[in-house]
Amino acid sequence: MAGVAVSTTINGDAVEYLCQPDETLLEVLRDRLGLTGAKEGCGTGDCGACSVIVDGRLVCSCLVLGAEAEGREVETIEGMAHGDQLHPLQQKFLEHAALQCGICTPGFLIAAKDLLAKNPSPTEEEIRFGLAGNLCRCTGYDKIVRAVQDAANVMKGA
Amino acid sequence: MRYIRPLSIEDAVGELAKAVGPAAILAGGSDLLVRMKGGFIEPELIVDIKRIGGLADITETADGFRIGAAVPCAVLGENKALRQAWPGVVEAANLIGSKQVQGRCTITGNLCNASPAADSVPALVAAGAKAVVAGPSGKRTIAVESVPTGPGRTSLAKGEIVEAILLDKRPEHAGDAYLRFIPRTEMDIAVVSAGVNLTLDDKGAIKTARVALGAAAPTVLLVEEAGQVLVGSKLDEATLERLAKICSGACRPIDDKRGTIEFRRKVAGVLARRVAAIAYKRAGGK
Numbered sequence: 001m002a003g004v005a006v007s008t009t010i011n012g013d014a015v016e017y018l019c020q021p022d023e024t025l026l027e028v029l030r031d032r033l034g035l036t037g038a039k040e041g042c043g044t045g046d047c048g049a050c051s052v053i054v055d056g057r058l059v060c061s062c063l064v065l066g067a068e069a070e071g072r073e074v075e076t077i078e079g080m081a082h083g084d085q086l087h088p089l090q091q092k093f094l095e096h097a098a099l100q101c102g103i104c105t106p107g108f109l110i111a112a113k114d115l116l117a118k119n120p121s122p123t124e125e126e127i128r129f130g131l132a133g134n135l136c137r138c139t140g141y142d143k144i145v146r147a148v149q150d151a152a153n154v155m156k157g158a
Numbered sequence: 159m160r161y162i163r164p165l166s167i168e169d170a171v172g173e174l175a176k177a178v179g180p181a182a183i184l185a186g187g188s189d190l191l192v193r194m195k196g197g198f199i200e201p202e203l204i205v206d207i208k209r210i211g212g213l214a215d216i217t218e219t220a221d222g223f224r225i226g227a228a229v230p231c232a233v234l235g236e237n238k239a240l241r242q243a244w245p246g247v248v249e250a251a252n253l254i255g256s257k258q259v260q261g262r263c264t265i266t267g268n269l270c271n272a273s274p275a276a277d278s279v280p281a282l283v284a285a286g287a288k289a290v291v292a293g294p295s296g297k298r299t300i301a302v303e304s305v306p307t308g309p310g311r312t313s314l315a316k317g318e319i320v321e322a323i324l325l326d327k328r329p330e331h332a333g334d335a336y337l338r339f340i341p342r343t344e345m346d347i348a349v350v351s352a353g354v355n356l357t358l359d360d361k362g363a364i365k366t367a368r369v370a371l372g373a374a375a376p377t378v379l380l381v382e383e384a385g386q387v388l389v390g391s392k393l394d395e396a397t398l399e400r401l402a403k404i405c406s407g408a409c410r411p412i413d414d415k416r417g418t419i420e421f422r423r424k425v426a427g428v429l430a431r432r433v434a435a436i437a438y439k440r441a442g443g444k
Contacts, residue, residue: 004161020159021159021160021161021204022159022161022194022204024191043195044192044195044196045188045191045192045255045256045258045259046345048256048258051258054261057230057232057261057262058257058258058261059258059261059262060258060259060262062191062195063186063187063188063191063192063258063259063262064187064191064262065161065184065187065191065204065206067161067163067206068184068187068206068208070163111257111258114257115257129344130257131257132256132257132344132345133255133256133257133258133259133345134256
């Protein structure tokens with residue numbers, strides 16, 4: 001099969017790829033483009049490990065077809081740090097030990113980035129509801145919430 | 159499999175009408191891709207409707223609101239005018255899934271997926287929403303409650319697409335609300351749910367009322383008798399008691415892992431009372 005030709009923008013870079021019509025954006029990112037930051041947890045939109053931002057909207061890349069990315073702007077975890085300079089959320093996740101096995105972490109970071117972009121001063125409750133689409137089986141969530149709160153304070157000061 | 163992205167509703171309808179194998183409409187994909195992944199559907203044709211003009215927009219018209227079939231539920235929540243006019247519809251739409259799912263899922267998809275537990279549908283039915291259906295023989299506008307006919311089944315014919323949902327302009331003293339019972343605090347499927355839409359007269363008595371129940375029968379139920387019992391009242395205790403009894407009696411629920419028949423019947427009545435009270439307050443009733 002010839003596949004679908006897609007031109008899109010990923011983390012600010014123009015990208016072109018061919019994919020099958022039933023291939024998900026997650027599969028394209030990981031298997032065709034080598035962007036393995038987004039993880040496949042459930043593959044059905046329940047766990048958030050594959051979270052990316054498409055045209056300013058937080059989505060599960062497992063529930064988006066690769067073909068749908070035509071002409072869109074996709075942001076993945078790979079675009080979050082600037083070179084060696086970690087994003088404040090990444091820095092605070094490290095400082096607060098907000099990760100253990102790390103599988104859910106890229107999804108949490110992207111979801112938290114989207115949350116703070118829309119609400120720079122979220123309450124604890126807003127953080128917990130806002131991140132309810134991301135599952136973590138290690139941390140118990142508390143350290144993640146603290147890290148997001150701390151990062152929000154740093155980012156407001158910046 | 160073929161993926162196409164038509165730019166006009168006519169092209170989309172034409173492609174669906176002439177499709178030989180199974181065909182699927184893709185808007186948000188939050189049901190379709192899960193069903194594909196699970197092997198429940200293997201479409202030979204996927205028609206992505208998001209680039210069709212007008213389908214991704216909410217427009218305010220002289221008659222009310224037109225919500226395009228490809229508008230994500232998150233966008234409903236960000237629309238101040240819609241939130242003010244139809245808070246019950248918006249709160250129901252914004253209960254579906256996570257932030258990630260909200261960025262993709264649509265109320266038209268929620269309607270056409272035809273789950274009895276669809277959160278936005280009882281609110282839409284209570285609101286008297288209409289669906290604009292485009293098909294090979296032209297367009298028709300039908301009540302939303304006539305779209306689902308059973309779990310996973312709709313009245314739509316081959317080649318037909320729901321292109322928009324219509325909500326009326328609100329008169330003075332109007333309010334709607336939606337509540338569902340779930341054992342968690344978020345990210346769950348309704349065990350049973352209720353939507354109520356009221357308009358009041360100048361003295362605060364209920365002038366018109368529509369009551370709908372979710373996850374209580376094979377399709378979302380419009381309980382006309384429940385609406386009638388509210389008319390003329392100011393939601394006194396006796397009226398609320400009768401409302402609850404009618405709603406419990408109207409249920410035809412199933413026993414499953416989420417709840418028993420007995421539980422669903424009981425909770426349908428409890429929710430109807432609570433939702434009616436919220437809608438009444440929103441309408442300005444005291």
